[in-house]
Amino acid sequence: MSLYYETADILSAPSSTGGNLKTRLFGKKNKHLKSPPPQIYALASETCKWSAVLKEVIDSSELLRHERKLTPLLALLLVHDFLLSRKGIALPASHGLRAAVERHKARLAAELTRARLRRKAPSVEALRHLVTAEALGDAGLYPRWVRVNTFKTTLQDQLDTTFKDFAQVESVRAILTGLTKAKLLYVDEHVPNLLALSPTFEITKTQAYISGAVILQDKASCFPAYLLDPQPGDGDIIDSCSAPGNKTTHVAAIVRSRLTDGEECERKVYAFEKDQYRARTLEKMVNLAGAQTITRMSLGRDFLKVDPSAPLYGNVGALLLDPSCSGSGIIGRDAMPTIHLPEEPGLSSAKKPPVDKNRKRKREDDTTNEVRRQILVDDDGQELIVSSEKEMKMRLEALSSFQLTLLLHAFTFPMARKVTYSTCSIHAEENEQVVLKALQSEVALKRGWRVMKRDQQIQGMREWPVRGSLEASGWDEEIADACIRSYKDDGRGVMGFFVAGFVREAGLGGEEKRSALGNKKSGLKGAEDRYSSNGNGHLLNGSKAGSTDLKDASNKTNNGLSDTSGSHIEINADGEDGEEWGGFAD
């Protein structure tokens, strides 16, 4: 019985304490659930998806007038399982709630048929497609991007098995225009082992997804590991901000793909994640992907406290930095779903329950981009409404300061030759401007860090047409062209994203001073004055030493921020710096 009551509780939690469905369910506050969270998640999300149809069925059959112990939400959940779940209601036949629904089985079935015919769906299967497409909302305008996990399978294997019934199309646009056809597939032209599927296809129900053979990952989120392009000569890799682990497993898969037949992998991917709770997801993801042989996770560890000169990192040649950001490029696939509740009998319109604030907010979001821009999404998908431009500006400043600090720390690893920096933000403050400030920092100048120019990039990234903003790059064409962007509403079917690469020639040490901008003057006036480094990779902001400011920025960041990926162990609460031992979970 707890399944239905617990699911109803999760769905009726006030939006102020809620977050999206995943946060509500897998969040820190929900440790005492009796039913398995995945079962609650499946019931809640499916019921929300079907709720417009089920509301019609329940209202027309007058179920709530006849069965007074059912609440509207319980009725939705029970009728969902009764009519649509293969196993029916998950309660003993003698149970009062089950009996309350099953007493009306003929009427409920007849009303479902009417609801289906009203929607001109020839079968329940056709109705399922329609309902799924409708429930996707904005997300229905984007394909489902699926990365084939080469630790477990190959692209060809997946085309021959999981996707054998799919029709291959020539472009992402063809997927987007054929939305009602559930089985269209496009093999991406830029990123290897990446597929776009019709958004209505329920990939999460396939064995390939359950076993970790395929991973849901937006195309743009695949750019950083692909751009980093870890070659055998690059040695070990660091993923500095790892959870939930999409880029960690991607970069590890690329490292492995570079082995020759029978060669054992001696290289390591060191993955850091500061948040202990999110670190659990990272560990699960790495294990599910089969990447644990290559990946060393340091769970709950702050990358800023990692000592770059520790012998353990002496062979680190490439770092991937994908820090928390404003999340302004994220597509709202994970927003709290809308629930259409049946009418309570005898409830006059004056007494109707208040409209769910989430739903109201969603409508408001849809009306103006202005409002949309004021929403930040944190690493757990929780939305934060920013009430004024001034507040937004302050948050972006705090974020970009924190992001720059992390980037400059990455620059200090002695053998590092390549770094990628990425965000799922559309704001120049977190993107091109961080790149400019990083290039102008003392550590970059000292160690010879330069931007990875377009013609130095791996083919797919070189060919990706959407580049950085010229204005935000201080009118420096080379930098703008080196920066890679994506926008969520330009028809390419991807989220809003930004990535830039940095390179340094071997042999350039701490002593050699070179202008990372090639002596070109950037349009970012005064940036050199405001941002420089104290030589230890720590940012100096104005006259203040960076560490205090950074702490500040980092704290603020934790209130306003986001996860580019669009999935959670006893954690090692090490985290003090300077040790050679990285606290890695094997």
Ligand SMILES: C[S@@+](CC[C@H](N)C(=O)[O-])C[C@H]1O[C@@H](n2cnc3c(N)ncnc32)[C@H](O)[C@@H]1O
């Ligand atoms: C945008 S998410 C990373 C998404 C991840 N790269 C992926 O693709 O799955 C940023 C992550 O960085 C973590 N983080 C933030 N600051 C950190 C720090 N100083 N050290 C390590 N992790 C940090 C956050 O907790 C969050 O999990």
